[in-house]
Amino acid sequence: MSAGLPVRDGTGQRYFEDVRPGQPIEPVPYPLTVYRLVMAAGGNRDFNSIHHNGDYARSTGAPDMYASTAFLLGTWERAVRDWIGNAGTIRSIRGFRMRQFNLVGDTTRVLGHVASAELRDGVGVVVLELRSENSKGLTVGPGQVEVTLPVRDAVTAGSPADSEEQTVNER
């Protein structure tokens, strides 16, 4: 195990036993250009002009056009999916609070770490704490994403690696 970012097995799948509270997830940068925001509007169907028209956005009191909720949710999901692999599932998102505009001409980065890990009825349940930041600081969150990870040995596994307790760092 590296000192910083956690690793996956040879198939690319992360397992519950590999997870420890405090582990960071891989940060994902999203440079926000007009081009990207236009593509995002076409893809997620949030055509509100505040997300692709700077003049219009300014007329509503914003400094410039800014990323939509649908796009920002997607940035969190991609960061989480990159970490949980194909066998992971996402159960919920909490605290997805948009505190500042994620403006065009800046880079929004999604960062996070493992907040807790718990085995419930043989299912590895992990809560990730995520946030988004740009050059102005915190823009979204911090929020909690509850995910599940597969357990290597569902019969014998009982707790996260190197942990004596089944529930670690409960929220």
Added chain:
Amino acid sequence: MGEPDPTDWRSDWDAMVAAVGRDFGDGTVVYGADPVTVSDIRRFLEPLEFDCPLHYDRDAAAQAGLPGVTLPYTAVMSWSIPPMWSPGDPPLFDDDSRDAQPARSPINNTDPGPGPKTTGFFATELEMDFVRPVTVGERIGRRGRKLLACVPKETSVGRGAFLTFESEMVTGTGEVVARMRSVAFAYVPRPAGGWDGGAA
């Protein structure tokens, strides 16, 4: 407490505050424009550079125990958005000024309930619970629009209210696949010269 002050913009929201607890959706399901397709998922993934084979590779989805290629969880919101225009509808674009807005939009605050008319609107907070992934071929709709809170507030962009609504995301059979609570700020943008025209 005396009579509401009609010059106080907050009093414009009194009826909306009184409507907290009401379901503006009356139980009907408002469906998204189209069923989920692989090509539409691709358009969602592209700007995110979101590379997960569950969302484009049927074999990978089957290996993960899924009945088909799945929609990203958070995309249920997008697939529940009704069409902008359908055959037979009146024109959407009837004004050629540069920043003219379409005559109708399913995502702006077009159904403000008893609240005042506002022109600014953006989401500020979301909570989502996912019951199961949605697969290609399914159609998604939104059921219910229960007002949980209405908090009038003046912010840096204008005067309005933070509105919290709760909805269910359902399939064509009515099965719930996700639940969502969203907070949005509906507001009148601050005039360039200030509320008093810059006289103060």
